[in-house]
Amino acid sequence: MASHRARRYTYGGVFLLIAAAVLTALIFSGLGPISSHAEASVGAQTWSDEFNGPAGSAPSAVKWKAETGGSGSGNSELQYYTDSRNNAALDGKGHLVITARKGNPSGYDCWYGPCQYTSAKLTTAHTFTQAYGRFEARIKVPRGQGIWPAFWMLGEDIGRVGWPANGEIDIMENIGREPGKVHGSLHGPGYSGSDPLTASYRLRGGKDFADGFHTYRVDWTPGSITFFVDGVKYERRTPSDVPGKPWPYDHPFYMILNVAVGGTWPGSPDASTRFPQQMIVDHVRVHAWKDGGGKGDGAAARTGRITGIGGMCVDVAGASSADRTPIQLHTCTGNAAQRWTVHGNGPIKALGKCLDVSGGSTATGAKIQLYRCNGTGAQQWKPTSEHTLVNPKSGKCLGTEDNGSTDGTRLQLSRCTGDAHQKWSLP
CATH class of the missing domain: 2.60.120.200 (Jelly Rolls)
Structure with missing residues (x-):
């Protein structure tokens, strides 16, 4: 139409x-x-x-x-x-x-x-x-x-x-x-x-x-x-x-x-x-x-902002869709760089690519980036009842660098502590 x-x-x-x-x-x-x-x-x-x-x-x-x-x-x-x-x-x-x-x-x-x-x-x-x-x-x-x-x-x-x-x-x-x-x-x-x-x-x-x-x-x-x-x-x-x-x-x-x-x-x-x-x-x-074989959790894909500490948004730096673009906190603007699609347990996407742990690392402090979707464990995320996002491959949580909350603060893997910098509100 x-x-x-x-x-x-x-x-x-x-x-x-x-x-x-x-x-x-x-x-x-x-x-x-x-x-x-x-x-x-x-x-x-x-x-x-x-x-x-x-x-x-x-x-x-x-x-x-x-x-x-x-x-x-x-x-x-x-x-x-x-x-x-x-x-x-x-x-x-x-x-x-x-x-x-x-x-x-x-x-x-x-x-x-x-x-x-x-x-x-x-x-x-x-x-x-x-x-x-x-x-x-x-x-x-x-x-x-x-x-x-x-x-x-x-x-x-x-x-x-x-x-x-x-x-x-x-x-x-x-x-x-x-x-x-x-x-x-x-x-x-x-x-x-x-x-x-x-x-x-x-x-x-x-x-x-x-x-x-x-x-x-x-x-x-x-x-x-x-x-x-x-x-x-x-x-x-x-x-x-x-x-x-x-x-x-x-x-x-x-x-x-x-x-x-x-x-x-x-x-x-x-x-x-x-x-x-x-x-x-x-x-x-x-x-x-939900597929007829019962695989997957039956959760619908939802799209919108992911907000964290201080009400800041998870943001693709410079709104670039290039591989390895850093993921950061930023003041919420509503643009496409802050529109994330969450599929229950699984990938989280923006600009046609996935939220990814750099190099597939499982180490604390590993930086989070945008990367073409490939189905690996580095791109799997599990929301919890505590409002954290866990990467099952590493057993670690999505957090902010140095517990930061300002514009431009990088996101990284962090040991799960339940601190404010690891709390996220999903679409």
């Missing part, structure tokens, strides 16, 4: 889109359930929003942030995304309502001139990311020509590596001219734009998705992503579907809910389209992933 759709449907052109849609319909629309079981056992629930709150109140600012603007997202979309409760609010009945409206009372400017429509786009980019697990939402989609609701995810490193290298998972997309069909897609390097990995699911009996609530989900493991509607599996993708091409689904993603109006794929609203149109969301829930 959003900017990826620009590349998806403008690079390939409308002819390829129509051909792909026809082929997809022939392959998938007449199929019954492929399977209804989970692709992998899931762990504990790690995040949810049940949208409980007074009617007219804004979505939780702790969980969602509104993206604003009328750039068209590269797709020639017509709406201006606002942060107004006129476009995204709770209904007092346990639902989030995203409303697309015709008109422009606030005088917003869009890429084509004065905006004709407003809507909302909510993301967890700055509040929650996770790698692997189950991601689901129960949604009643809007209807009408030119209306484009979506529930989707983007790799959190998009600002650093760009699209589609970051990866994209479209859990559900629907366009108004296909009221009985939803699409599930993956976009990555070499299979994006007009040629993603994609399939569709069609309701039987001529029913429309806008007639009621349906549950859309993906089960995401390190080796597969599987799409479901109402518990029915209709698509499963693995790296074997893109031989020789990257599979960028190995790091945290964030979630997005939005309703676009117009665009190259759905086309513009016409005289049959009625406004306002509403996407009603009953819940969004996320669970951790």
Whole structure:
């Protein structure tokens, strides 16, 4: 959705889109359930929003942030995304309502001139990311020509590596001219734009998705992503579907809910389209992933700051992704050099590389650095109930040089004592 759709449907052109849609319909629309079981056992629930709150109140600012603007997202979309409760609010009945409206009372400017429509786009980019697990939402989609609701995810490193290298998972997309069909897609390097990995699911009996609530989900493991509607599996993708091409689904993603109006794929609203149109969301829930063999601890990957003594952040010096870059304490700034992904017991990553003990040393005082991930014991870390981070290979704790707490203090292995310089708050 959003900017990826620009590349998806403008690079390939409308002819390829129509051909792909026809082929997809022939392959998938007449199929019954492929399977209804989970692709992998899931762990504990790690995040949810049940949208409980007074009617007219804004979505939780702790969980969602509104993206604003009328750039068209590269797709020639017509709406201006606002942060107004006129476009995204709770209904007092346990639902989030995203409303697309015709008109422009606030005088917003869009890429084509004065905006004709407003809507909302909510993301967890700055509040929650996770790698692997189950991601689901129960949604009643809007209807009408030119209306484009979506529930989707983007790799959190998009600002650093760009699209589609970051990866994209479209859990559900629907366009108004296909009221009985939803699409599930993956976009990555070499299979994006007009040629993603994609399939569709069609309701039987001529029913429309806008007639009621349906549950859309993906089960995401390190080796597969599987799409479901109402518990029915209709698509499963693995790296074997893109031989020789990257599979960028190995790091945290964030979630997005939005309703676009117009665009190259759905086309513009016409005289049959009625406004306002509403996407009603009953819940969004996320669970951790745990493999079926019981290996691993089932903990979800979480991304954010690691803070230590004095509230200082664990930081990659100079925000450099080069091997052997020192790891230090630094005043928290929120930049990518301080966004760490923690996988329970295992590696801790930032800037695409791992927190590493220099030279694989087990000695007290061994310096901590950034290094390409290699799965060795020098890159394994175990959080404890005492808020320490233990390197199992050495049996020592992550600490600061000379018990320091100032900007630029290096991190090192230390004999575990439980002192303040060894206490860490994880995402």
